[in-house]
Amino acid sequence: MIKKGFSYIGIYFLHLLSFLPFWFLYALSDLLYYPVYYLIRYRRQVVRKNLVNAFPDKELAEIIQIEKKHYRYLTDLMFEIVKLSSISKAELLRRVKMKDHEQVQTYLKRGESTLSCTGHYGNWEMCMVVAGIEFYADCNVIYKPINNKVFEGWFNRLRSRFGNTLVAMRQTPRQVITTKNETTMFCFASDQSPVRSEVQYTLNFLNQPTAVLMGLEKIAKQTNRPVFYFEFDRVKRGYYDIITMPLCLDPKQTEMHEITDLFFKHLEQTINKQPEYWLWSHNRWKLNH
Structure with a gap:
């Protein structure tokens, strides 16, 4: 009960903080960087290990530069x-x-549902909110529940402020069936790690064997909905472009694992261009140990 109370206090403080202008928030960010990196050392070992394994050809000095x-x-x-x-x-x-x-909009205007996918790259939260505003469809954003249900509720309110529907990962197949007669876009962050007991496929991603989720591909092949990849480009501080790329327009004609392989190929290309914007602090390869 005490933990829950502190969570509500924290959320109230964060909401008040949100009314500050961007320039002030970025000034706070500049200050926060030093204790997070040098004192708290938040997940520094995980980040360093992930970067070293992902870029075996890079010198340590370059790895540290990306890390910072x-x-x-x-x-x-x-x-x-x-x-x-x-x-x-x-x-x-x-x-x-x-x-x-425009290609996605054409499908949706015709009443044909689509699927979209991206990774935890750039500000995926902000970009998913914008996708829900821009597209001519109900935008269903798939998320992975967290242990703190108070903060989960807060996150989901942020994500759904302008109309998105939030769908817990395990509820995705049911939501697809429930909304089958509606025009929808389901948005997947497909670079998360499965639990060990549910590993069905492993591929090579960022120079290491990587267990991956198959949910996007399964739904694509079952429904034959076209799949689009969202590539995020950080134009400058606080400004982003979302480039929409067709990943697979006829899923039923693909081979097993083809859509999953395509997604991770695109994501790897995105990461290699500007690696600092991917979520390296996630212990993505824990199943390798």
Whole structure:
């Protein structure tokens, strides 16, 4: 009960913080970077191990440079997510632009549902909120529940402020069936790690064997909905482009694992361009040990 009370107090504080202007939040981010990186050393061992394994050809000095850039962005990301608590729709659309999404809109305007996928790269939270505003469909965002249900509820309110529907990962097949007569877009963050007992497929991703989720591919092949990849480009601090790319337009014609392989190929290309913006602090390869 005490823990729950502190959670509510923390959420109230974060909501008040969200009313501060971006320039002030970024000043706080600049200050927070130093204790997070040098004193608290938040998941430093995990980040370093992930970077070293992902880029075996890079010298340690370059790895450390990417690592520091990652932590500088991580503190920005924290404040940008907090800002979602009170940001206006107009301000959000000014900062996040959808690009090359006409093909998706054509499907949706015809009443044909689609699937989209991305990774934990850039500000995926902000970009998913914008996708829900921009597309001509009910946007169902798949999420992985967290242990603290108070903070989970807060996160989901941020994600659904402008109309998104939040769907817990294990409820996805049921939601697909429930909404089969509606025009929908289901949005997957498909780079998460499965639990060991549910591993069905392992591929090579960032120079190491990686157990992956198969939910996106299973639903794509069952429903034959076209699949689009969202590539995030951080234009500058607080500004993003979402480039929409067709991943697979006829899933039933694909071979087993083909859609999953395509997704991770695109994500790896995205990460290699600017690696500091991927979520390296996640212990993504824990099943390898």
